[in-house]
Amino acid sequence: MNDVAAAAGVALKTVSRVVNSEPGVNAVTASRVQAAIERLGYRRNDSARILRRGRTASIGLVIEDVADAFHSSLIRAVEDAALHHGCLLFTGSSREDAARERDLVLAFCARRVDGLIIVPAGSDHGYLAPEFEAGIKAVFADRPPGAGCEADTVLCDNAGGARTGTAHLIAHGHRRIAFLGGSPRIFTAAERLRGYRQALAAAGLPYDEGLVVMGAPDPPRVGADLTRLLTAPDPPTALLAGNGRTTVEILRALASLTGSSDAGAAGGLALVGFDDFELADLLGVTVVAQDPARLGRTAADLLFMRLSGDEEPTSRIELATRLVPRGSGERPPLSLRDRTAS
Structure with a gap:
């Protein structure tokens, strides 16, 4: 100067x-x-100017997987909010690893970010206590914080969305509905299983553990589970997929089994997926859609509200989902004879 x-x-x-x-x-x-x-x-020298004010004008975002479409939309929304507030955004992926999540969070804290938005992989967040005492603000998104932590949280209505998707299949005549979800230790997967069970109970249908498969959405596992379900003596007539990646792997497995890219073509299966995904509209896949951009905006708004000095009690916000019918979830069940003929 x-x-x-x-x-x-x-x-x-x-x-x-x-x-x-x-x-x-x-x-x-x-x-x-x-x-x-x-x-x-x-x-x-913006860094020196900002530091004189006691802030770094930066926030950290820890998500599960930067390559996942859901998290990409969330990141963009948070980034837009950060830019609006004159902040830089640092982003890292936990890859569903609790230790990696903790390392990323503490690395951001060591660089003195003003606040954090965390999509948690772990179930114990007591390690954040010293950071909170030092003035760091945090908001949890998509999943709540684990033990030892109280913070603002923004979720989607996972149980309600799964309940709606299952009820939609029941309304179209299905009584044997399989649920293929994520790992049961993950909050969102457990909540969606709960919603599925609630819809069955509300319709007076029994819960059959043989129709429930939980685990990572890797192609070999999904293909093997789907084959087992479809070749059972009393196979399902409909499927509820617990997340977008599982829906895509189901479609691939069905195409391999039937030689058709038509969603649910194997035996006339009905299919509802939890989470929208690219090309789902062209493929005619009925989904329970979340709004990851709104999730990101809401979490960022809460964080910047805290950074501005708001000291109200912590809040827990649950965002609604919506059913998007496109054809695959509206197929009526076929008789066993029809299924065999198809």
Whole structure:
């Protein structure tokens, strides 16, 4: 800045006023200072300026998988909110590993981010207590915090969405409905299983453990589980997929089994997926849609509210899902003879 002042022939305070868009500098002088800034390539040291205010103007976001479409939409929403508030966003993926989540969170804290948005992989967040005492603010998204932590939380209505999807299949005549969900230790998967069971109970249908498969959505496992379900003596007539990646793997497995890319073509199966995904509309897949962008915006709004000094009791917000019928979830059940013929 001293060099700029010397080149423009003005006082250091004048350069500071121009750089910080403060009043009190006439247009001719301001133009001369701007010309010197451009000629010398001067850049304002925002880090030093912000640190003098006791903030770093940065936040950290820890998600499960940056490649996943759900988390990509969430990231973009949080990034937009951060830019709106003049903040930088640091992002990392836990890959569903509690230790990796903890390492990422503490790495962000060591760099003195002002706040955190966490999609948790672990079930114990007591390690955050010293960070909270140091002034770090945190909001949990998609899943609640584990033991030892109280913080603002934004969720989707997982149980309600699964209940709606299952009830939709029941309303179309299905009584044997299989549920293929994520690992039962994951909050969202457990909640969706709970919603599935609630819909069965409300319709007076029995819960059959043989129709429930829980685990990671890897292709070999999904294909083997689907084959086992479809070749059982009393196979399901409909499927509820517990997440978007499982829905996609079901479609691939069905295509392999039947040679058709038609959603649910194997034996006339009806299919409802939890989570929308790219090309689901073209494939005619009925889904229970979440709104990851809204989830990200809401979490970011809560975080910046805390950073502005709000000290209200912590809140837990649950966002609604919506059923999007596209054809695959509206197929009526076929008789065993029809299923064999198809």
